[in-house]
Amino acid sequence: MSESRGARAVFIAIATVFFLFFLLLPLLVVFVEALREGVSQYWAAISEPDTLAAIRLTLLTAIVVVPINTLFGIAAAWAVTKFNFVGKNLLITLIDVPFSVSPVIGGMLFVLLFGLPGLLGPWLAAQDIKIIFAVPGVIIATLFVTLPFVARELIPLMQKQGSDQEEAALMLGASGLQTFLRITLPNIKWGLLYGVLLCNGRAIGEFGAVAVVSGHIMGLTNTMPLHVEVLYNDFNFVASFAVASLLVMMAFATLVLKTALEARAAWKLPALP
């Protein structure tokens, strides 16, 4: 290395300070605050009925949203990379809209669409279907925000792979389904899993869009991130940080899983020359 010792020390120091103050310390604070009044208080905070309801709602949202967006992502990536059609570039651009629009705006859109004064509001009210300030609203908003993850992960991957292998499979007599299951899916599985994990992480953690549509009804439409805010605003710091610590642990689990997958992918697939 050509850098002088001094320069190297400065860079390392800057990186270390950043890491400590902006990553490690805040995370530690979450746990320290959560456990400030002991494990029993922590436990009591988590097992409180409204908190349990928030955990259930968040998990339900993830369980509904992730499979739907996985299917959508695969279908969109497949369509975009294996076929040519009118409006293809428009579709690619539209997939990115949830990334480029502020989540709050995303939530607003659904209020304007499904809310009482909104476009479909009166009709929905007549049918006695509640979407805004109800669980379906939370799920729809989360769907919107996490829509791009899987597709975005798969499109570059599938573009790189081209459709030679699929065409070869078809020429060998495989049906479309066989080709997808035996050729396409194995080729994209690591990218797909990665996209699913990212999608899952965001589905659990989404705040902005959900905040707008949920209405913060305790025990009914409060997700974990919203619940953290509610508790914090009530000066219930221990409970607030306890729920936050759960979210942190979920995020950690996601990261560990992702790292493990990447390591496995690197080991399993020898690099192409």
Added chain:
Amino acid sequence: MKNLTKRFERQSVLDRINLQIHDKEFIGLLGPSGSGKTTLLRILAGLELADAGAVEIAGRDSRTLSLEERRIGFVFQHYALFNHMTVFQNVAFGLQVKPRHARKSPAEIARRVRELLGLVQLKMFEDRFPAQLSGGQRQRVALARMLAIEPKVLLLDEPFGALDAKVRVELRRSLREIHDSAGLTTVFVTHDQEEALDLADRVAIMNRGVIEQVGTPLEVYEAPKSPFVFDFLGHTNSFDCVVRGGKAYVGDNELPLDKTIRDGPAVAFVRPHDVLLTRADDRQGSTGTRLPGTALVRFISALGQRAITELLYERRLIEVEMTRQSLQELKLRVGSKCTISLRHARIYARQEAEEQTRVAERAAVRPRKRRRLRDHLPTLR
């Protein structure tokens, strides 16, 4: 194939292609990149649809035939092996995806796969992944995988394109053997004229979406119908000449014409081995039509039995091929002067030649460019 036309974005890639391929024939589609040969092959395979015209197999429109009935095996340019499967699994794929009633038992499939791997000499490699194989081995896997479905028609897209020269020639032979022993009808695409002429029963030379000429390798090489075909099949020397009263002249000397050409400026195309040299002080002359003036030797390369001499004649570079022995007898060296005679010249109208080849570009003297392998194409006679 009948009047096959394919357009991409309003640009015609294939224009009314007509080609009849006989049973058990080995056909080479030869052409420069962008000539439409790969598109044509993909249409034959059913991977692409023609905008007009039809592909008929044994008198039936191929679109009405199922994949089973068509029995076409396709080998992709980069083989398109399934990277996540072993060699064995790759070859077995076509047998495993058959509908249940037509599928053989796993034991039978395994036996058949091993048999095919034996045929392409890859028995030792059945547990390897494609990434662990060399280019030639991958190509053989692709061949075995395709043979597994017992095709009647074999389509190969640049089968040897990604291989080095030595492996190419070996694989060429084994492909021909497989074709002959399995009684296949084979169509392959290549831009390498040596490969096409060496391997195929008939060659179809394509240029800008049309077939310029179809014939046996000897026919197309000896009697190229157009300047493009002549130029594409080997190194081409061009000489200005003129057609008057149905006869072609260089200076005052007449060049034999094999067909009638309109009066006017023309170009004589001559292969390097059909240019004959005599020393400038030698009044004897030789066979062929003697050109006025002398040429200057600029470069001599003698490798093995063949010698290539490059001369400057009327501001054009001329390449001459002869045996090393003849070169020694001529006692030529760089800077010597000599006279040129031509035999087997093919005369084309100047305009036609300029449209189809880069004859005008060649007229200017440029620094020596790197020799291409195809310039050393052994003569076919």
